[in-house]
Amino acid sequence: MKRFIGFVKKEIYHILRDRRSLFILFGMPIVQILLFGFAITNEINNVKIGILDKSNDEISRQLIQKIDASPYFQIDQYLYDSNEFETTFKKGKIKAILVFEAQTAKELITKGSVKIQVLTDATEPNTANTILNYIQAIIQNFQSEINLQQTIPLQIVVESKMLYNPELKSVYLFVPGVMTIILMLVSAMMTSISIAKEKEIGTMEILLVSPLNPSQVIVGKVFPYILLSIFNAIVILLLGFFVFGMPMNGNLVLLGLESVLFILSALSLGILISTISQTQQTAMMISLMGLLLPVILLSGYIFPISSMPQPLQIMSNIVPAKWYIIILKGIMLKASGIALLWKETLILVIMTLFFLALSVKNYKIRLE
């Protein structure tokens, strides 16, 4: 036990003395959470739009006024000819153009319906879609206003309920994701680098010659990073909770246990990486390419897995982070218990054991 404490102490010295890396380790999650919470959003506000009003009558002017009054849009420019569309979009500022053909009001009264063209810059498809939806809603509203005397018959009224996230805050999605990435980064990458470092400077050999057995050496190296990971996880959770009002609907104890499980699986991956890399450089490259990239892309952290092509969906199953993110979202937002999450938990347990077995095997081969 005393040896173990000595080991942990030494490891903590290493961590504390590398100020710059430490700063990044703690700064990264905080900055990411703050950015995701405050700055990064898909919500549409003050989109600049252009208008080509060929009729310039009461109806078109009223509608333009309605659109300008909405918080979503801001009329930036009036166009006078349809050949201006191209140059306007090319400048990149204006995202949509509304076109009123001549005599809008007259057509509406005589024929009962009139066409309004909405051109959107669809280089960004989701924004284009959202803009169109909002414009549609505004026009719909205006339509019912001018039809006030007559109700539209046979309506199907969609009553949508947004479960778990009624305000559609993006931070609800990102807190679990950032937490997963940071735990992966600290647990897997940092341990693999620090074990590779011992190999590089030759102290690993000294440790192996000492009476400590290899598993003691590994546990001693890994333990401080468990503490660091847990600390990081708590910081992220507190930030999410207090700054962004992230709910904590499920069982905290379960959340803690599942997190420890994920940390262990990440650590076992880190150990596995360290058994196959001799230098810090290699360990870092393998961690970044082999761990961080899949975690960012294939875990459902930002990009929904269900929208990906089949091969990528299948590949995503071997990414431990995917299962942890499902568990996190389940506990925090959906108040799910172990009864609903046992499958994901079991997968993580099996993965952890598999990685550990593989590292032990690799380690043995090296010793032969």
Added chain:
Amino acid sequence: MLPIIFVMPIIQILVLSYAATFEVKNIRIGFIDNDKSVDSRDFINRFNASSLFILTDLFQNSDQAIIAIQKGKIDVFIEIPVDFEKKMIQDEHVNLSVQIDAINGSAAGVINGYVGQIVKIFGDDIRKNISTHYVVNSNLKRFEIVPSYWYNPELDYKIFMVPGIIVILVTMISFFLSGMNIVREKEIGTLEQINVTPIKKHQFIIGKLLPFWILALFILFFAMNIGRILFHVPILGNPFLILSFASIYILVFLGMGFFISNFTDTQQQAMFIAWFFVVIFILMGGLFTPIESMPIWAQRLTEFNPVKYFIEVIRMVMLKGSDFSDVKLQFLKISIYALVMNGLAVWSYKKTN
């Protein structure tokens, strides 16, 4: 090293273009059909026929459906009330309850929009059928909205993402490969070695960085063509406009790598700090969330983000065919950035050495 340099961009473009998508499709939908009529079946079929939805399950009651959402088996469910059609006719309107898993808020918004569109078409069709029996008030004034999607009529998300991914690729290569190369030179001491040779320091540094500069430009060109061939991403504008912008852009990151190397002792530290900034630059660069949606203070901050400028330029030139006059402001800003960054690098190098 060489195979990595060529194979990596191809793999990254392939994987990223397919994986990095906010496109909402394959939406798993469930229904609670309390009506079980011809109409309700027709209604469900509308969703089944749509390429956006996958009919996953039919539930007896909403408790079952909620559990399915909790388990993550479905994304959305709709409860069809008893006497769906009858209510429509008698009460003039019928309420339809739609519940969406909204943890991914933006996806939930899009799903809601899609559901609304299908419901609207369904309603219009029913109205047409019925109005032959019932005379509907014809005084009704209606606006018909005719949308047209420019530059990307099929709303293909890859057309949007590929140019951005190319920017990330070029950024990574110029920052990590070349910037880190200088840290490495410092670490193993060869940077000091040149003091005893007749080569001037700046000649050495230029000689060192030039290959990476050429490499990054080459990869940019290569990647643009992969995007064009594999994903049919158009190159409407002049590709040399992009290349000349990139040639300045790369200098920004070379300077930044050099600058960071002056404040770090090891490659590991340099790598961490570079990674930290790259993550922020990418998140704040408009790669997948529009900069216009950010709060004003955040938008001001993005003025200092070189990635933002390149993403703007490459998308404008490739997808819309913008020319130099459309992007001259971005050119000016990135040039200033390159000058300042390299100036800082040289200044800090002199100061610390």
Added chain:
Amino acid sequence: MNTDKSIWVKDLTKKFGDFTAVDAISFEVGKGEIFGFLGANGAGKTTAMKMLIGISKPTSGAAMVAGYDVFHQADLVKQNIGYMSQKFALYDDLTIKENARFFGGIYGLTNTEIKSKTQQLITDLGIQEVVNQNVGSLPLGWKQKLAFSVALLHEPKIVFLDEPTGGVDPITRRQFWEMIYKQAHNGTTIFVTTHYMDEAEYCDRVSIMVDGRIDALDTPAQLKKQFDAESMNEVFLKLARK
């Protein structure tokens, strides 16, 4: 089996697949002896040493180190030996005291033992003024002496030194050998690999490995006589050319 020998090796063999790195070597090292273990790069001396210090399993043969069997009592072997690698491996970002405390700790020394031994070490090496400095900032020669002292902290019966003088200047090398002599005089067995032939002259006995086998083993004087050579350097060259 002779247990009053410090090291006793009989037909020790290590194979990697078809390649025989160490081919049935046998030798003995007595208590307090300075034993030079020589050989060209790739001759198999590092592999042989790794088997003796218990981080590599022999394919066949037998070996006793400090009275314990390397096959079955590797833990006891490890407790009784010290090891210093050619990298003078210490932690650069820890101070001298912290390094000593850590390495003493993993050999199970008590706090008071560690304290007194560290104090001893500091006075012996005359490094009072830099005890709180990170090891990374010390000159290579100091790191070398420090690594040696740290390897001796738990008073092992045998010390294995793997090319302990690489990269240091002649004066420091000289001082280092004085430290080795002093330690041997106190009864510690020294097992040292080197490729400086002048250092081979300082050893009590020397073995020379060629292609996994020990081709020569005797005192430096006897070896020179046997090979009709002026210096150990000549002995080595003659053996290598054979």
